[in-house]
Amino acid sequence: MNSLLTIACAVCGAGEDPAKGSYVGMTLIISALPLAMLGGIIWYVVRAAKKAELAENAQQAKTDGRA
Amino acid sequence: MSVQEPRKPVLPNAVLGTLFFVVAEVMLFSGMISAFTISKAGALPGTWPMPGQPRLPAEATALNTALLILSGIVLIVAHRLYKSKNPVAHWVTLASWALGTGFVALQGVEWWTLLNAGMTLKSSPLGGFFYLIVGGHALHAVIALVALFMAWVKMARGTLSPGFFFGTQTFWYFVVLMWPVIYARVYF
Amino acid sequence: MSSTATDTAHGDGHGHDAHAPSGWDDPHGHGGHGAHDAHGHAEPHWLIKYFWSTDHKIIGMQYLFTGMFMALIGGFAVYVFRMQLAFPGMSVPFYGRVTATDYNALVTTHGSVMIFWVAMPVLIAALGNYLIPLMIGCDDMVFPRLNRLSYQLFLISAIVLIYSFFVDGGAFGGAWTAYPPLSAKAEYNLTPTGAPLWLFAVALEFAAFLLGGINFVTTVMNSRAKGMKMFDVPIVVWMIIIASILFMASVGPLIAGAVMLMFDQTIGTGFFDPNKGGDPVLWQHLFWFFGHPEVYVVLLPAMGIVAEVITTFSRKKLFAYKSVLYTAVGTGGLSFFVWAHHQFIAGIDPRMANIFSVTTLLISIPVAEMVFVYIATLFGGSIRLTTPMLWALAFIAEFLLGGVTGIFLGASGADIYFHDTYFVIAHFHYTFFPIAFIASFAALTYWFPKMFGRYMNDTWGKVHFWISIISFNCIFIPLFLLGARGDHRRIYDYTHFPDLMKSGMQDLRILATLSLVVLLVTQVIFLVNFFYSMVKGKKAEQNPWKANTLEWQCPSPPPHGNFPDGLPTVHRGPYEFSHPDRQEDYWPQNAS
Ligand code: HEM
Numbered sequence: 001m002n003s004l005l006t007i008a009c010a011v012c013g014a015g016e017d018p019a020k021g022s023y024v025g026m027t028l029i030i031s032a033l034p035l036a037m038l039g040g041i042i043w044y045v046v047r048a049a050k051k052a053e054l055a056e057n058a059q060q061a062k063t064d065g066r067a
Numbered sequence: 068m069s070v071q072e073p074r075k076p077v078l079p080n081a082v083l084g085t086l087f088f089v090v091a092e093v094m095l096f097s098g099m100i101s102a103f104t105i106s107k108a109g110a111l112p113g114t115w116p117m118p119g120q121p122r123l124p125a126e127a128t129a130l131n132t133a134l135l136i137l138s139g140i141v142l143i144v145a146h147r148l149y150k151s152k153n154p155v156a157h158w159v160t161l162a163s164w165a166l167g168t169g170f171v172a173l174q175g176v177e178w179w180t181l182l183n184a185g186m187t188l189k190s191s192p193l194g195g196f197f198y199l200i201v202g203g204h205a206l207h208a209v210i211a212l213v214a215l216f217m218a219w220v221k222m223a224r225g226t227l228s229p230g231f232f233f234g235t236q237t238f239w240y241f242v243v244l245m246w247p248v249i250y251a252r253v254y255f
Numbered sequence: 256m257s258s259t260a261t262d263t264a265h266g267d268g269h270g271h272d273a274h275a276p277s278g279w280d281d282p283h284g285h286g287g288h289g290a291h292d293a294h295g296h297a298e299p300h301w302l303i304k305y306f307w308s309t310d311h312k313i314i315g316m317q318y319l320f321t322g323m324f325m326a327l328i329g330g331f332a333v334y335v336f337r338m339q340l341a342f343p344g345m346s347v348p349f350y351g352r353v354t355a356t357d358y359n360a361l362v363t364t365h366g367s368v369m370i371f372w373v374a375m376p377v378l379i380a381a382l383g384n385y386l387i388p389l390m391i392g393c394d395d396m397v398f399p400r401l402n403r404l405s406y407q408l409f410l411i412s413a414i415v416l417i418y419s420f421f422v423d424g425g426a427f428g429g430a431w432t433a434y435p436p437l438s439a440k441a442e443y444n445l446t447p448t449g450a451p452l453w454l455f456a457v458a459l460e461f462a463a464f465l466l467g468g469i470n471f472v473t474t475v476m477n478s479r480a481k482g483m484k485m486f487d488v489p490i491v492v493w494m495i496i497i498a499s500i501l502f503m504a505s506v507g508p509l510i511a512g513a514v515m516l517m518f519d520q521t522i523g524t525g526f527f528d529p530n531k532g533g534d535p536v537l538w539q540h541l542f543w544f545f546g547h548p549e550v551y552v553v554l555l556p557a558m559g560i561v562a563e564v565i566t567t568f569s570r571k572k573l574f575a576y577k578s579v580l581y582t583a584v585g586t587g588g589l590s591f592f593v594w595a596h597h598q599f600i601a602g603i604d605p606r607m608a609n610i611f612s613v614t615t616l617l618i619s620i621p622v623a624e625m626v627f628v629y630i631a632t633l634f635g636g637s638i639r640l641t642t643p644m645l646w647a648l649a650f651i652a653e654f655l656l657g658g659v660t661g662i663f664l665g666a667s668g669a670d671i672y673f674h675d676t677y678f679v680i681a682h683f684h685y686t687f688f689p690i691a692f693i694a695s696f697a698a699l700t701y702w703f704p705k706m707f708g709r710y711m712n713d714t715w716g717k718v719h720f721w722i723s724i725i726s727f728n729c730i731f732i733p734l735f736l737l738g739a740r741g742d743h744r745r746i747y748d749y750t751h752f753p754d755l756m757k758s759g760m761q762d763l764r765i766l767a768t769l770s771l772v773v774l775l776v777t778q779v780i781f782l783v784n785f786f787y788s789m790v791k792g793k794k795a796e797q798n799p800w801k802a803n804t805l806e807w808q809c810p811s812p813p814p815h816g817n818f819p820d821g822l823p824t825v826h827r828g829p830y831e832f833s834h835p836d837r838q839e840d841y842w843p844q845n846a847s
Pocket residue numbers: 432550551554596597615616618619622657658659660661662663664665666670673674675679682683686687
């Protein structure tokens with residue numbers, strides 16, 4: 001931004017704002033980050049749950065076979 | 068009185084609790100880093116760093132960074148050894164702790180030089196953000212190192228609980244992985 | 256105390272899985288109930304016992320009573336500053352003359368107390384602590400000591416806040432949103448000590464809820480009763496969990512901002528000071544990045560309470576349980592993408608504003624859907640208009656008004672005119688009042704028999720309901736009208752602004768203030784009814800409303816350990832009302 005010019009109108013000034021790129025970028029990152037992390041946790045939990053279920057079923061099959 | 072069959076938790080409590088805690092911590096740092104990035108991009112030309120203020124020693128800090136990452140890797144090895152009940156596991160844990168402590172010590176030296184060169188919290192926005200973000204990270208590192216030291220003592224005595232070790236490790240990995248992001252954004 | 260069903264359950268499997276890995280939370284290495292085992296030896300003073308209890312029900316009650324006490328402070332503050340607006344310069348009864356600095360401090364105190372020290376502790380912490388273990392059929396939280404620490408931090412935060420009223424310069428006067436430069440510089444806000452103390456109290460309070468939230472989520476994941484699958488969990492529990500997760504994921508940037516602001520206030524850094532190269536709008540982003548998810552953090556538990564109450568009193572299954580759940584998750588996700596609707600005219604790029612307009616309008620869709628689902632649940636039910644049911648129905652009606660006016664504000668063009676007027680005030684009170692008070696009253700009247708083993712008086716409950724609802728609307732409809740006529744929200748004495756004293760405007764302010772006084776006085780009815788019924792009310796049985804969820808299948812009030820006959824096993828979902836194969840019109844989750 002030209003420091004000598006005072007820009008009263010946000011619309012006119014916004015076009016040249018050098019901070020705009022990083023502003024948009026940071027907005028995207030900071031909004032998506034929590035969802036990505038929580039999505040990761042959910043994915044991890046679901047995977048662990050499926051594994052546990054498979055193991056349990058295998059166990060079940062074994063005991064059933066014996067009985 | 069009925070005898071209850073246990074519900075097998077999908078993930079142990081300590082694991083889940085730590086995971087959510089780390090999510091909150093990552094958001095704390097991403098808040099600071101995004102504020103830094105926007106402030107830096109919006110700074111008037113020639114004011115970042117302020118004239119007459121020192122530049123951040125990006126090259127010298129590469130050594131710290133290497134130490135910290137190495138410490139994280141060593142801790143992974145320690146975890147493997149601990150799992151296989153290898154008796155040297157606790158020495159490896161101590162090595163990881165020593166590397167981490169080296170990181171913090173070098174950071175201290177760096178802060179000392181910068182402070183002497185006139186860069187303080189108040190001297191410029193860069194100074195403020197530097198001490199805020201790097202200081203916040205250092206605070207976490209110190210807490211994690213205390214926990215890691217306790218884990219070493221407990222492991223050597225054979226009284227370490229898996230939950231404690233897991234929590235400490237997760238926290239330390241968080242400290243280690245957060246650093247390269249901070250380094251890349253703040254120092255350059 | 257040591258060989259109840261609870262402790263046995265801890266001794267074998269359940270206890271081990273639940274507590275053994277928490278060693279790092281518990282330095283002495285034994286399970287979470289260590290504090291209780293100690294009782295056998297020397298009985299400590301009951302006060303110590305009360306404050307060091309790790310029982311989730313006691314911690315829930317502690318949160319509840321602290322929240323109720325704080326509500327009195329918030330209510331007194333609003334009384335004083337509304338009197339000043341209606342009758343400028345008068346000596347307010349019980350307070351005296353209100354100076355401009357007092358006015359700022361009172362507005363700030365009202366806003367921050369009601370949101371951070373009333374809505375959050377009552378809706379999430381009190382009800383979450385009390386209900387979650389009971390509703391998922393377990394004996395306590397998985398991290399009982401963390402839970403106790405959470406309440407203690409919260410109590411300290413409340414004490415710090417109250418202390419800040421009495422320091423030099425008085426309570427913080429920079430508004431609950433604490434926008435710099437007003438909040439950053441003592442020359443502007445005139446509260447040199449109050450400001451950092453306020454920030455410190457808020458930060459402590461967040462730490463408390465962070466701990467509490469981690470505890471809730473872990474408990475629900477790992478300690479559900481046997482047989483309770485994902486879709487057998489009552490909606491209110493789901494909602495509290497989703498809200499806790501939203502809170503944890505959004506609070507970080509605000510804590511970062513709070514530290515920066517605290518440095519600006521105390522050390523003199525320039526993070527938000529344009530003279531020193533900082534950017535004041537940055538704070539607004541950090542604040543609202545948390546602030547908007549926060550409104551859903553309080554909304555979702557309220558929605559959950561309403562779901563429990565309307566299903567029980569219309570004897571119908573919740574219409575589309577899964578949709579409600581997915582909608583709540585979707586709302587939570589979207590809520591991270593709307594915050595800049597608070598900065599539409601703070602100088603952000605108008606193209607950005609358009610994007611945030613769209614997301615803001617989008618988020619009203621899931622919220623509306625939830626309301627429709629609740630109405631569909633009511634449709635064709637055998638509705639019983641008990642006091643809790645009245646509150647729940649009122650929630651739906653009043654919240655709808657709040658949500659609809661949010662759409663006007665979300666359209667960035669319209670917001671240029673509405674921003675910072677009383678229209679915004681009315682909008683968020685039509686959302687927050689239903690959430691923090693109407694839903695809390697629904698919850699308290701509904702679960703009162705469980706909490707204390709007695710009924711509240713229904714007639715007085717209804718009197719309280721009707722006067723509260725009517726006076727509430729008489730406060731805020733005038734404020735909508737005032738806002739639409741351009742009434743700015745941060746003015747201490749309107750007589751200096753002839754444009755805002757045009758025909759009838761002052762009358763509307765007086766009407767709002769008088770209605771507020773009625774509303775506040777009416778709460779005495781509730782308080783008397785509440786405390787009188789606690790000791791003298793009609794005795795209630797275990798399941799007075801004939802509801803299905805697990806908390807109704809244990810004694811009222813539940814003993815330590817909750818389920819004296821052993822932890823329940825769940826066979827079905829929580830809303831099996833009026834099942835055709837059953838004689839009774841309800842079917843408890845654990846009945847075979
Ligand atoms: C969940 C219930 C809601 C709550 C608790 C809530 C709360 C609030 C609060 C506290 C404020 C402004 C506070 C301030 O400036 O001091 C606000 C403003 C606003 N709300 Fe809501 N809101 C809710 C729902 C909605 C919905 C559904 C929408 C849109 C669809 C919406 C759109 C807005 C907008 C655009 C503003 C900014 C107005 C301005 O400052 O000019 N809100 N709301």
